[in-house]
Amino acid sequence: MKSLNLLLLFFFTISICLFGGRSWAEEECITCHKKVTPGQVKDWSVSKHAENDITCSVCHGEGHTSAKDIDKVVLPDEHKCAECHEEQFNQFKRGKHQFGWTSMNALPITHVEPDELMEGGRGCGGCHNMGIKTEAQKKEQREKGYRYQNNSCDECHTRHSFSKKEALDPRACQQCHMGYDHPQWEMWSSSKHGSRWFARLAGNLPKDAQAPKCQDCHMPGGDHENRTAWGFLGVRLPLPEDPQWAKDRVMILKALGVLNPETGKPTARLEAVKAVRLARLTQEEWQKERDRMLDICSRCHSRKYAKTQLDMGDEMMRKADRLMAQAIQIVADLYKDGILKKRPNQPFAFPDFLYFMRTDFSAADPTSYKTMANGLTHIEQVLFEMYMKHRMRTYQGFFHMNPDYAYWYGWAMMTKDLGEIKELAEQMRAAAKVEK
Numbered sequence: 001m002k003s004l005n006l007l008l009l010f011f012f013t014i015s016i017c018l019f020g021g022r023s024w025a026e027e028e029c030i031t032c033h034k035k036v037t038p039g040q041v042k043d044w045s046v047s048k049h050a051e052n053d054i055t056c057s058v059c060h061g062e063g064h065t066s067a068k069d070i071d072k073v074v075l076p077d078e079h080k081c082a083e084c085h086e087e088q089f090n091q092f093k094r095g096k097h098q099f100g101w102t103s104m105n106a107l108p109i110t111h112v113e114p115d116e117l118m119e120g121g122r123g124c125g126g127c128h129n130m131g132i133k134t135e136a137q138k139k140e141q142r143e144k145g146y147r148y149q150n151n152s153c154d155e156c157h158t159r160h161s162f163s164k165k166e167a168l169d170p171r172a173c174q175q176c177h178m179g180y181d182h183p184q185w186e187m188w189s190s191s192k193h194g195s196r197w198f199a200r201l202a203g204n205l206p207k208d209a210q211a212p213k214c215q216d217c218h219m220p221g222g223d224h225e226n227r228t229a230w231g232f233l234g235v236r237l238p239l240p241e242d243p244q245w246a247k248d249r250v251m252i253l254k255a256l257g258v259l260n261p262e263t264g265k266p267t268a269r270l271e272a273v274k275a276v277r278l279a280r281l282t283q284e285e286w287q288k289e290r291d292r293m294l295d296i297c298s299r300c301h302s303r304k305y306a307k308t309q310l311d312m313g314d315e316m317m318r319k320a321d322r323l324m325a326q327a328i329q330i331v332a333d334l335y336k337d338g339i340l341k342k343r344p345n346q347p348f349a350f351p352d353f354l355y356f357m358r359t360d361f362s363a364a365d366p367t368s369y370k371t372m373a374n375g376l377t378h379i380e381q382v383l384f385e386m387y388m389k390h391r392m393r394t395y396q397g398f399f400h401m402n403p404d405y406a407y408w409y410g411w412a413m414m415t416k417d418l419g420e421i422k423e424l425a426e427q428m429r430a431a432a433k434v435e436k
Ligand code: HEC
Pocket: 025, 026, 028, 029, 030, 032, 033, 036, 056, 057, 060, 061, 062, 063, 064, 065, 066, 067, 070, 073, 074
């Protein structure tokens, strides 16, 4: 009896020494996964979680314990992290990032594109999985066989190292804030702010030299709520006081389909825009974000200097809207004169920026994009690109202190687009006359 007790004590002590007091189930995860997925275990072992005994099963549950029951494993979403990191989760929930999935799904285009690019987490879904999904959305995804990438928190501090230092590196933002319609990475990294950051990293500037990165301006003090004054689309309510700018804005809002082009009244889309907080809806809401940004700039620059810079950005937006509205008008007139015809799924006989690049699609027939018929005309493609790519670069480039993006990739391309649209419209009118 006594020797049995001693034996038990012996095994107990050994297991504590070997496994640091972890449960057998948890330890089995690690032992087996050292063989199955050694990289994951390595990554976890360098994390603060490993240090604090937050083991595999804390996040993945204990349902799966062998190769035969893999489908019983839990793939944890943000709510799991919230159990221990409530503060960051609550901040995240107040900010824009939580709307990624919802705003993507609010667009008609999303539902006619290949699932691999959406649910599958590449394409739109590869960046917009930064966002909280509803239970119904998660269920649909699982049923379709796509069950990964449901966690937003591991977009900046990637699994399984879950490192704060990594998330503080501007390269943590690069995958998503780059490219076609939001090249903040390219703009920042080649601006003086960015090039100083890289010079400092290479040891070519002293450690204390100042060089603001994305997080300094958009996550000050580690605040996980983020939002800017103008936002992505650069629209705001109420309309500007300047009468011409107000008119140009109305034209843009019509092309976004949030105002009815015939009556000027709000449409159902405006509600969708409000739901994902796509636009600031009051002057105060806008001003609050702008003032917050000015406080940040003022840590290094004089407030006067910084305000002048941001005011010029607003002014460039006003000028870009002038070009934009002229271009929309030209295409709208083609609809009015029957030269362009309303497509079956188009809400109005008016250009529609939510149709994206598609040459054709029909919500009723998801394969219709293959037919290439009845879709966006070339002139509308040019108009779309003018809006989605070049107009945004004009002010995004300005706000990120990038001369080349603001001019060559932004403003200059807008003037080129407008010229092309004028010429295409003339050709289309001439062709219509001949046909008659
Ligand atoms: C006896 C070996 C074994 C044990 C014990 C084990 N696993 Fe696994 N686990 C596997 C194998 C095999 C796979 C499949 C790997 C693959 O697809 O390449 C897997 C897959 C997984 C996956 C990925 C599932 C997916 O859908 O991709 C997770 C997460 C996971 N295990 C967590 C755990 C946790 C947590 C524990 C402990 C509670 C555990 N495992 C215990 C063998 C094991």
